Amino acid sequence: MKRRKPRSNRWIGPAVLVTLLLAATPLLAEGPRIKLLPPRVDFGEVVPGNAYQQTVYVTNTGEGSLEIEEARPDSPHLTVTTSAESGGFYKLSLKLSTEGMRESFSGQVVIRSNDPESPEVRLPVSARLKGSASEGVEETRASAKKEESGKGRDATGNGGLSKEERERLAALHTHLDVPRPLEVQVFFNGRCLYCSNLVRVLNNQIALKYRERVLFLSYNLNFEDVAKRYEKAHESLGLPEEIQMAAIVGKEILQGSDKIEAGLMDAIDKALAASTETSEASPQP
Numbered sequence: 001m002k003r004r005k006p007r008s009n010r011w012i013g014p015a016v017l018v019t020l021l022l023a024a025t026p027l028l029a030e031g032p033r034i035k036l037l038p039p040r041v042d043f044g045e046v047v048p049g050n051a052y053q054q055t056v057y058v059t060n061t062g063e064g065s066l067e068i069e070e071a072r073p074d075s076p077h078l079t080v081t082t083s084a085e086s087g088g089f090y091k092l093s094l095k096l097s098t099e100g101m102r103e104s105f106s107g108q109v110v111i112r113s114n115d116p117e118s119p120e121v122r123l124p125v126s127a128r129l130k131g132s133a134s135e136g137v138e139e140t141r142a143s144a145k146k147e148e149s150g151k152g153r154d155a156t157g158n159g160g161l162s163k164e165e166r167e168r169l170a171a172l173h174t175h176l177d178v179p180r181p182l183e184v185q186v187f188f189n190g191r192c193l194y195c196s197n198l199v200r201v202l203n204n205q206i207a208l209k210y211r212e213r214v215l216f217l218s219y220n221l222n223f224e225d226v227a228k229r230y231e232k233a234h235e236s237l238g239l240p241e242e243i244q245m246a247a248i249v250g251k252e253i254l255q256g257s258d259k260i261e262a263g264l265m266d267a268i269d270k271a272l273a274a275s276t277e278t279s280e281a282s283p284q285p
Helices: 012-029 133-153 163-174 193-213 224-237 257-281
Strands: 034-037 041-046 051-060 068-073 078-085 089-097 105-113 120-129 182-188 214-220 245-249 252-255
Touching: 034 105, 034 120, 034 193, 041 051, 041 089, 041 193, 051 193, 068 078, 068 089, 078 105, 089 105, 089 120, 182 193, 182 257, 193 214, 193 257, 214 224, 245 257, 252 257
Parallel strands: 041 120, 182 214
Antiparallel strands: 034 051, 051 089, 068 105, 078 089, 105 120, 182 245, 245 252
């Protein structure tokens, strides 16, 4: 009886190698993940001849250590200073100079890092130029002339009003109904680095966009008094006992950092619009 020759195992080695490579592929893809807060910068309305500054936080949502290799602006009007902060994130200080600027600004900052999936990301930067330097000088001169001529007409500085009229005007201002700002409350876990950075960014964005129309209140749940306050209020607010982040805007509640980052500004706009409609619909005394 003839013995059968054993089959060749020449394909086993390569097959095992391919299997190992496929299994290792997800591991090779792991690494730091760069995320910008905020993802774009709008300086809003700027005046010629002035300088403006904003801060962008660069966080790591992946594994390993994130390293910023370069942050390069594409315009001489824009300068960027990079600093590594404790906790594994970076802070980019953007300074916009409007000296010599003739039109509204649109540029970007190219950020290179060791993120294997996005080694290069771009941060859009914009600003709207208000008038020109010469117009600003003319407006100042016109205002000064108007003020000077007003002084000439009324040496007392009372605008030509009698004592009775001034008292009546003062009483009117005393009883003037000044609208209260919209309160935006954000509860967050201070141990969550991403949440803490997001609160800082939102605070800057809201102050820049809404100014005195919105009052931004942030509460770190790691403080005992805040935790007790939230413990008493979470049931009435319809929130879970433990959260990473939650925002309350009027009657709307946003849960989670992703929803807050994506929808907080829209919620504020809706609340302000609703407040305006209510005040317009209410009967005047």
